[in-house]
Amino acid sequence: MNFYPLFTPAAGMIILTLFVWAFMYYKRLSYVMTHKIHASKLSSPDRVDKLLPDDVNAPSNNLKNLFEMPVLFYVIVFIGAEVPDHSIVSNLAAWSFLFFRITHSLIHCSNGRVLSRFIVYVLSTASLIVLVANVLYQLFTQTS
Numbered sequence: 001m002n003f004y005p006l007f008t009p010a011a012g013m014i015i016l017t018l019f020v021w022a023f024m025y026y027k028r029l030s031y032v033m034t035h036k037i038h039a040s041k042l043s044s045p046d047r048v049d050k051l052l053p054d055d056v057n058a059p060s061n062n063l064k065n066l067f068e069m070p071v072l073f074y075v076i077v078f079i080g081a082e083v084p085d086h087s088i089v090s091n092l093a094a095w096s097f098l099f100f101r102i103t104h105s106l107i108h109c110s111n112g113r114v115l116s117r118f119i120v121y122v123l124s125t126a127s128l129i130v131l132v133a134n135v136l137y138q139l140f141t142q143t144s
Helices: 007-034 045-051 054-065 069-082 088-109 114-141
Strands: none
Touching: 007 054, 007 069, 007 088, 045 054, 054 088, 069 088, 069 114, 088 114
């Protein structure tokens, strides 16, 4: 398989997702063990949300976010690999998306300000829109 530059920021997104997943369990298990909460009280997401404080649930909420817009990112990266798209626009958009998603996760997992998190989310979405538009443009204008 040939090197495809957008696979690197995609790998970065996977690493970010795994890090947030591990951090979520660290926060939750630390809290549950410190407060001696029995596992039966954590039988559903609703019960977990009510029982654990916001700062403990923040990584879980961020993990859910990492399975929303990033799914489109992964799909468009693979479509771009088939085109193949090696454009600077797509590369910058993909790296920008990764940067803004890392920033979003740092803010979200530290229970940071909602407005700051929203601004970074909008910027990551704008990066994703540019990436999607560029890859699709190349896909539909490609001459074989």
